[in-house]
Amino acid sequence: MSTTVGRLMGKSAVVTGAGSGIGAATAELFAREGAKVVVADIDLPSASVTVDRIREEGGVAEPFAADVSDEAAVADLVAFAAGTHGGLDILQNYASDRSVVTADVExxxxxxxxxxxxxxVDLTGCMLTSKYAVPHMLRAGGGAITNVSSVVAWLPLAARPAYATSKAGVLGLSKSLATEYGKQGIRCNVIAPGHIVTPATEKQFSPAQTQVMLDHVSAPRLGRPDDVALAALFLASPDSAFINGQVLVVDGGLSAYAPMVPSFRRLAADG
Known part of the structure; x- marks a missing residue:
């Protein structure tokens, strides 16, 4: 991974859903870039594993168990981060409820x-963390919030309407935050990943389904957590100081073309 070390030096960050996958990769990268990170997850042992990896590299991090759908827990999380690290500059919302995948039907x-x-979790959690983070950012003269949506927000799968709706709602919430607080130095942007290979998606998708995803990506491989983490670093850093209320799609070109393109490719290959 090629980065410019120190891009977040001295910043305080909260990363939710950071016990594994994309959230963990982001927390580790942010710490590598100088941020003091609170690794938040509903599963404290998983958060602690991420923190251990950060500390092994010399980074500064603390674990915190929080259900982002619980307002009291979110208030405690943000208060802990601000109190421990002297304020809050960066909020990254990755927490998502994967326990309802099979029950999210037509x-x-x-x-x-x-x-x-x-x-x-996926929508209200973003609102609650922002609600409690914004006052700290206002006192600091600004901050950066990044919420994670999905290309499913506008390209839904055959089922999972609750997931698609929650991720579409993240877009509206994020643009509202950007509009409300941009003049006061708080930026809010969105990352919309496509298919990213994580422990969660490996459980959700069969090998055959994963191959379908690969067939529809205009890239030689599927996405990795680091692909999203690097996008998150850009949006959290001063490099994106004039970017606000935008959606950065990290999908390997999945949403860049008409849906019949893979079928045309197969027809051409068959002669």
Whole structure:
């Protein structure tokens, strides 16, 4: 991984959903770039593993167990980060509820409990962390919030309407935050990943389904957590100081072309 060391030197960051996958990769990269990181996850042992890796490299990090759908827990998380590291400059929202994947079915068969659970973490969680982070950022004269959506927000799969809706809602929330606080130095942007190979997606997708994803990517490989982490570093750093309210798509070109292109390629290959 090629980076410019020190891009976040002296900054305080909270990364949610950082016990594994993209969140963990981002927390580790931010620490490598000089940030003091609070690694937040509903699973404290997983957060602690990420923190151990950061500390082994000489970085500064603390684990914190938090359910981002619980307002009191979020308030405690942000207070801990600000108190431990002298303020809060960066908020990265990766937390997502994967426990309802198989139950998130077509709308006619949808469960209100599943719907509410998915939105409470993936969408309301972003709102709550921002609600408590913004006052600290205002006192500091600015900050950077990055919320993670998905290309599924506008290219939904055959099912998972609750997930698609929550990720679409993240776009509206993020643009609202950018509009409300941009003049006061707080930027809010969105990363929309395509298919990223993580422990969670490896459980969710079969090898055959993963191959379908690869067929539809205009790149020689599928995405990796570091691909998203590097995009997050850019959006959190001064390099993106004049970028606000935008969506950075990290999908290997998945959403760049008409959906029939892979079929045309197969027809051409068959002669």
């Amino acid at each position: 709308v006619a068969d949808a469960s209100l409990a599943v719907w509410s659970k998915q939105l409470s």
